[in-house]
Amino acid sequence: MSDYGHELRFGSFLTPSVQDPDRVVALAELTEAAGLDLVTFQDHPYNAEFLDTWTLLSWVAARTERLRISGNVLSLPLRPPAVLARAAASLDRLSHGRFELGLGAGAFWDGIEGMGARRLTAGQGVAALREAIDVLRGVWDHTATGPLRLDGAYYPVPAMQRGPAPAHDIDIWLGAYQPKMLALTGQKANGWLPTLEYLRSPDRVTANRLIDEAAVVAGREPRDIRRLLNLFKVDVSSRGRGFLQGPPQQWVDQLLPLVLEEGFSTFLIGRDDPRLIQTLGQEIAPALREAVAKERAGSGGGAGRVRTAVALAGRHPGLDYDALPTSLATGSVEPGDPEYERVRHSHSWHGTPALVLRPQTAAEVVDAVSYGRTQDVPLSVRSGGHGISGRSTNDGGVVIDMSRMNKVEVLDRATRRIRLEPGARWGHVAQALAPYGLAMSSGDYGDVGVGGLATTAGIGYLVRKYGLTIDHIVAAEIVTADGRLLRVDGEHHPDLFWAVRGAGGNFGVVTAIELEAYEVGNVVYAQLVADATDTAPLLQRWGQLVEEAPRELSSFLSLFPGRRGNPPTAHVTLVFAGDDIEAAQSALSPFLEIGPILDQQAQLVPYPAIVAPPGDQHRGQGLNDTHSGLLHHVTPQAADLMADMIRSGDVMILQFRSVGAAVNDIASDATAYPHRKQNFSVLAATVSDRRPRLDKLWAALYPHLDGMYLSFEADTDPDRLLDAWPEPTLSRLRAVKATYDPDNVFNRNFPIPPATSRRRSGSEGGLVG
Structure with missing residues (x-):
């Protein structure tokens, strides 16, 4: 015994x-x-x-x-x-x-x-x-x-x-x-x-x-x-x-x-x-x-996880498992472990990592980063696992899985200040904030993790009224490549604070963010299904109505090709940020004229109801061949090209998201998301065997685009960096990269090369206790 x-x-x-x-x-x-x-x-x-x-x-x-x-x-x-x-x-x-x-x-x-x-x-x-x-x-x-x-x-x-x-x-x-x-x-x-x-x-x-x-x-x-x-x-x-x-x-x-x-x-x-x-x-x-x-x-014993002979046989020969800090041993997952199938993949991509680390505290994240950078294998970071680029998993490397750091706290109701850990899901955030009459616009799918979205931008159902998620971040806690745990805000490491809001995955592992939420109770939620046979006119009309709508109204449109003799269809989501039924009806009614309406419904609901988290199991089941771009307006030329895409049968979905309004109230250099003049984000996705044809169709649309929404792009070619971060943003990011990650440890998510002239960070700010 x-x-x-x-x-x-x-x-x-x-x-x-x-x-x-x-x-x-x-x-x-x-x-x-x-x-x-x-x-x-x-x-x-x-x-x-x-x-x-x-x-x-x-x-x-x-x-x-x-x-x-x-x-x-x-x-x-x-x-x-x-x-x-x-x-x-x-x-x-x-x-x-x-x-x-x-x-x-x-x-x-x-x-x-x-x-x-x-x-x-x-x-x-x-x-x-x-x-x-x-x-x-x-x-x-x-x-x-x-x-x-x-x-x-x-x-x-x-x-x-x-x-x-x-x-x-x-x-x-x-x-x-x-x-x-x-x-x-x-x-x-x-x-x-x-x-x-x-x-x-x-x-x-x-x-x-x-x-x-x-x-x-x-x-x-x-x-x-x-x-x-x-x-x-x-x-x-x-x-x-x-x-x-x-x-x-x-x-x-x-x-x-x-x-x-x-x-x-x-x-x-x-x-x-x-x-x-x-x-x-x-x-x-x-x-x-x-x-x-x-x-x-x-x-000489330990409380670490005990593994079977089968699990030990599955270990990757290029990884030093014995060097794993004891703080991480119990929660780590390897090939052969019972939990491995649940943590190896992301929503859209299959992965075979050699080791998945699941820290529960910021101190354990420090240990994970310190360990990961010493191993000669890929290092990935995952919050919710919905990233389309597939960089939150890998083959043969280390994944730092933040799912156990998932707290949601209301720090001060009077100032609407909240604190979120990166592993929380936005649907759970909505549920936790609702009793306080607060909300945060954060995508359209409640299973998405806080960390990835809140360090990229955050286009949500309330975006035209309240702006991007990153526009409400007032502070962040981040573990940098050299193992420091920093609190960054407007006064402490302001250069890193700027970079985190739009390019955070390149600079460290965010362990918490503080935001100012806003007062939201019920919203009016409407859904329309329209016959999109006349695709280009429908897109133009929808785009025009969005731009003319009061900023309380945000809208997403998903366009699907026709199948089995049926016409293409447009699924339109409309969210009015408030419970003024009369004002909502006035804003929503014009959208009934975008085309022949096949189905419609509208209801007054609590905000959490429209982003309820489904609790998906991630098996690499999503579309992962995508392109992303930003449009100033849905012009006739752009609409015709997108109509060609959906008629081709080679594009499984085109999705449009409204931005503009409050998003464009922010100066282009205020955050590392510089796209403050466009009104729409567009995503095209297909299956892998049709990717070459999608690429060709997208190339025709590309001259009409201005910029890219990072979270929806699967092409991580370095040439796309200037689409995500046009100058002078990219040069500024490279300089910050040289300060906080000169060795390019965090190089998985649209990697930003450090500026060649490296400088070391000073002593401002300090460790988070």
């Missing part, structure tokens, strides 16, 4: 009493407030004195933000696996990856049989559980093709549609005590979840050995299986009275051997005692973590 090296987790095991449901929920909320990691509930559906556990799990998930949730353990005979798989994946997606599945083969068979389930022997229960695990994983497997088919004796699946995939790889923890169940745990489960008081024969040592032996026979690493432990006969008191019945330090002394000698890493308190829950979170857990870290450091 030994320490398996897992990070420690702590939580509660609560009684779902129907007599006082509010108290149960309050104890779950207290579990989160106390800083604990996990809340679990008994599952006895045949007991009318208990709340239904699944309903309770869903309710608690909605009432908490960080806490993991699980049954302890769910009764498989009364929760058929095909339905359970979909329910679990749904709850995991709704809770943004916070559900784990504690599962049992069944007990209290009189009650189970009384509810109509078949009574099983102990051996049959294990066999049924084995089948159920295969069903669960088969439903969740988003990489498999075709329906799920399993020929089971207990849970046959003739032909089931797979999905949905959960938001993260859900752990399956088994409540196991007897040899056959322990063997199944080693063969197929992610965790062992017994109760200390029930561990008699086999005892803990023997049970752990049986799990390990079964894992090895199955070709798994024993360390793949987390060891969790329910603790019931416990108490905190000033005087020691027995095992885990005494002061916090006694707890630490008695739990420490369970971690270091028996491999347990998760402890769940089975008492509905608020004082005990608080003490566990505030005193015992921190002290035990500190003691374990000290012992591991002294023994």
